[in-house]
Amino acid sequence: MLRSTEHGPITRIHLARTFFGRALYTVRAYLVDSLLIDTGCPATARELVAWCRGREIRQVVNTHHHEDHAGGDGLLQRVLGLPVAAPSEAVPILAHSPRLQLYRRIVWGQPGDVAVEPLGDVVETDRYRLQVIPTPGHCPDHVCFFEPRQGWLFSGDLFIHERVRYLRADEDARTALESLRQVLALRPWLLICSHAGLVGDACGAIERKIAYWEGLAEEARALREKGLSLREVTDRLLGPEGLMSRITRGHFAKINLIRSLLGAAGADGA
Numbered sequence: 433m434l435r436s437t438e439h440g441p442i443t444r445i446h447l448a449r450t451f452f453g454r455a456l457y458t459v460r461a462y463l464v465d466s467l468l469i470d471t472g473c474p475a476t477a478r479e480l481v482a483w484c485r486g487r488e489i490r491q492v493v494n495t496h497h498h499e500d501h502a503g504g505d506g507l508l509q510r511v512l513g514l515p516v517a518a519p520s521e522a523v524p525i526l527a528h529s530p531r532l533q534l535y536r537r538i539v540w541g542q543p544g545d546v547a548v549e550p551l552g553d554v555v556e557t558d559r560y561r562l563q564v565i566p567t568p569g570h571c572p573d574h575v576c577f578f579e580p581r582q583g584w585l586f587s588g589d590l591f592i593h594e595r596v597r598y599l600r601a602d603e604d605a606r607t608a609l610e611s612l613r614q615v616l617a618l619r620p621w622l623l624i625c626s627h628a629g630l631v632g633d634a635c636g637a638i639e640r641k642i643a644y645w646e647g648l649a650e651e652a653r654a655l656r657e658k659g660l661s662l663r664e665v666t667d668r669l670l671g672p673e674g675l676m677s678r679i680t681r682g683h684f685a686k687i688n689l690i691r692s693l694l695g696a697a698g699a700d701g702a
C-alpha cells in the first residue's frame with residue numbers, strides 16, 4: 433500500500449504491506465524538494481519506484497539501516513539510477529543485510545544487499561540545507577536531518593511516540609534519551625517522524641517523551657531497590673506483555689524498555 437499526502441513543501445508517503453486489504457504496519461517516507469528521505473520496506477519497494485517515476489527526485493537518503501527505512505534503496509538505485517546515501521555505520525550493514533527475524537520478514541520483507549554511499553555532514557537540495565545529526569539509541573547508526581531555517585527535524589525512529597512502552601531487544605533507551613536531549617537543544621519547530629507523522633509542537637513532544645522515560649527509569653530503580661525482579665517491575669509500571677511480545681518472541685517487548693532504562697542496575701532478576 434502506498435498513499436501520499438501533501439503538507440506544504442513536504443510530501444508524506446505512507447507505506448505498508450497489506451494482508452487481506454489491511455495494512456500490517458505503516459511507515460512514512462518523505463519527499464522534500466527532490467530529496468527522498470527513507471524508502472520504506474522491501475515489500476513496498478516496487479510501489480515506491482512506480483510512485484517516484486515521473487517525479488523530480490534527485491537523491492535518496494536513509495535515517496538508519498532498518499528494513500522499513502532502507503528497504504527500497506536497491507530498487508530505486510537499479511531501476512531509476514538514483515544516488516542513495518546512508519549513515520556511514522549503516523553502509524556495511526546494508527551491503528550485507530543480516531537475515532531478519534520471522535516477524536520482520538512477514539511484516540516488511542527481507543532486504544537484499546545494496547551498496548550505498550556514506551552521508552556527509554549536510555545534505556543540500558536547491559532550496560534547503562539539511563544538517564546530518566547523529567542520534568544513536570534506536571540503533572547505533574541512526575541520524576536525524578535538521579533544516580535550521582525551516583526548523584524541520586526529520587527524526588526517523590528517534591521519537592515514534594511520546595509514550596513508547598515497547599522496545600526492541602537491541603535498542604539502547606539511555607543513549608536514545610541523550611539523542612533526544614541533543615535534538616531538543618536545536619529547538620525544532622516541526623518534528624517529521626516516520627511513525628507519528630508531522631508533529632507541530634516539536635519541542636513539547638520531545639520534552640514529554642524525555643520526561644516519560646526519565647520518570648519510568650526513576651520508578652523502576654526504586655522498585656528494583658525494593659527487591660522486585662525486572663519482570664515484576666515491568667508488570668507494575670507498564671502492565672503485562674501484550675501480543676507484540678509473543679509474536680516477536682520477546683524481541684519487541686516492554687521488559688526491554690525497563691531493562692534498557694535501568695542499564696547495569698536492571699541486568700539480573702528477570
Ligand SMILES: [Zn+2]
Nearest residue numbers: 496498570589
Ligand atoms: Zn528503525
